[in-house]
Amino acid sequence: MTTMLSADIITAFRSITTASVADAVELGGRRGYLSGSVRQMLPGAGRLVGPAATVLEVPSPDPSPPTHALRAIDESEPGSVVCIAAGGADVAVWGGLMAAGAVANRIAGAVLDGGFRDVEEIRRDYPDFPVYARGSVPATTVGRYRTVSLNEPVEMGGVAVRPGDLIVADADGVVCVPAESVAAVLETALEIERREREQTALILELGSLRGGIEKHGRI
Ligand SMILES: O=C([O-])CC(=O)C(=O)O
Ligand SMILES: [Mg+2]
Secondary structure: HHHHHHHHHHHHHHOOOOOOHHHHHHOOOOOOEEOOOEEEEHHHOOOOEEEEEEEEEEEEEOOOOOOHHHHHHHHHOOEEEEEEEEEEEEOOOOOOHHHHHHHOOOOEEEEEEEOOOOHHHHHHHOOOOOEEOOOOOOOEEOOOOOEEEOOOOOOOOOEEOOOOOEEEEEEOOOEOOOOOOOHHHHHHHHHHHHHHHHHHHHHHOOHHHHHHOOOOOOO
């Protein structure tokens, strides 16, 4: 999946806020932001940018391991973001062993529409590994949820996420940029950031919020 996204594009998005990326996706006529309930869990690990590898989980009493998630971790290209759609499950679809596997395979991070566990272990052993999730919870998925697909389109936090879409996440939350819009969104987001820097300078110079935003007619 990373072949579609050059290292330059990934680097460029690493310097842009999710606020600007979300606005840029919306100017293109779509929603890009995931629900704010999917948020940064380990602030020390920082921002996350990379192409999505998608896994779907559904409720099930089947006690088998989360096969598709394990495959996503072991088989995705380095730099991928493992995205697990579990409908907001209040169980841990991710944990310390999965983080070890992800670090060993140079996965960039995890975005989970569900919970995760082993927080202290991940924070201690993989301080640079970013996890975005609904929250932490000690419960295993095994016997409660099972994985049903790998790299099929999924829904996460109100947004369609397809394999290869670009995930951008920071302290504000998570945005999904459709793969075919990445170049256009980058250009628009850079323009938004440039405008906001100018507005900020004007606000401080004029001592007026309204004076600073007047020039561009928007906040
Ligand atoms: O049990 C799970 O599904 C996740 C977990 O704790 C781990 O990866 O260490
Ligand atoms: Mg564990």
